[in-house]
Amino acid sequence: MAKKRSKKPQHGKSRHQKVRSSLDVPQRLEHGKKRSKNRKRNSVFRGRGSSRPSSRGSDPSHLGRNLRKPLNTLLRFRKRSISPHKSFRRSYREDYVRETNVPGMMYHVFATFRILFKNWKLFLPLLIIAVMMNAVFVGIMDENNYSEFQDVLDETSAQVSGGDIGNVAKAGLLLISTITTGGLSGESSEAAMVFGVIIFLIIWLTTIFLLRHRLAEHEVKLRDGLYNAMAPLISSFLVFVVAVLQCIPIFFLMIALSAAVQTEFLATPFYALVFFIFAALMILISAYLLSGTLMAFVAVSAPGLYPMKAIRTASELMMGRRVRFVLRLICLIIVVAIMWVVVMLPIIVFDLWMKTFEWTSGIPFVPICLTVMMCFTCIYVTAYLYMYYRWMLKS
Secondary structure: OOOOOOOOOOOOOOHHHHHHHOOOHHHHHHHHHHHHHHHHHHOOOOOOOOOOOOOOOOOOOOHHHHHHHHHHHHHHHHHHHOOOOOOOOOOOHHHHOOOOOOOOHHHHHHHHHHHHHHOHHHHHHHHHHHHHHHHHHHOEOOHHHHHHHHHHHHHHHHHHHOOOOOHHHHHHHHHHHHHHOOOOEOOOOHHHHHHHHHHHHHHHHHHHHHHHHHHOOOOOOHHHHHHHOOOOHHHHHHHHHHHHHHOHHHHHHHHHHHHHHHOOHHHOHHHHHHHHHHHHHHHHHHHHHHHHHHHHHHHOOOOOOOHHHHHHHHHHHOOOOHHHHHHHHHHHHHHHHHHHHHHHHHHHHHHHHHOOOHHHOOOOHHHHHHHHHHHHHHHHHHHHHHHHHHHHHHO
16 A cells, blocks of 8 residues: 655745645746735835835735725825925925035035136137127127217216216226116127027037036047037927026016006005015016026936926926025026126226227227127036036935
8 A cells, every 4th residue: 555645744834835836837927926916016105104014915815905906006106196396285394305415605606617717728719609609690789889878977977976986986887787778789689689599509508518528537629519519409499498488477577567667556555565475476486497497408408308308307306406506596696796897897997998099989899898708607607507417416
């Protein structure tokens, strides 16, 4: 009589292992797929603050899993599709407060100057090309218009202070009046504005291309930047269109302000307070939207990145960092203003002294310097924002 084969004890085996051992190969594969699906379902996010352990393997039947399947699918979809501040779901602080390990503001300012002056062989020819393009396609300020500014300022100073105003104060007033009245360019037609936008995009993309390769320690020439950096030109222009659309609240505010001034709506203190609150809300809306779009200008310069994807990526990158970015922009505005005063004020004073000679009366010295400063400001702002973008990606 044949002895019966003694069964080995299966202590320590789980229910899934017992079921698996009693199946053939095709059934084992199918059983393994079901187990992996159940494992993914049970590992779905269960809710904020939940410390319940996973119930995988504790149910004696599949009833609990089948009941949890619709809820887990819904939670997985909501977790993937909802981001802070973009839905009616509450945003928790730990979701939108993000650490930004970037250098300080003063280091940022001087690091931008340092990298531009260190690579002056690249950026000086770019500055010269930008000035020439601006002079040809947009035009510089006419010397006759600048002389009219001087004459009006001389008449005003003679009426107010008896003509005792100094050259430094006169130069400062000339600089402020020239910038605020839009006298930097010779023409203000629609064609000149379009050419100005295109020239700005060329400066922007070329500067980013050169900085990207120089920070990566690659050998690059200005010719490479001018030929290869124009690939995302249309994408950058579309991002610029989106930025203009995001400025609609500010445009609407300007229209409302002009109407309020003409109708004396602001004469009443209560109405003035209401208008101030309205103006603050419009500015905040545009500032919130533009903070991400400015970073999208930098992000869209990457090869193969489409405009809307760049805007979404930049918006996610700026989530929880917009206040810090706005502070950087305020610092940038202050630095640019100081740079213009330090550079242009002595130039205007020197031009006032030169105009005492008759043979120098027709030389457009100040208009050319204003154009050069405007192009250099575009290069500096581009480098400033691009360096901050790289630091945020690393943080």
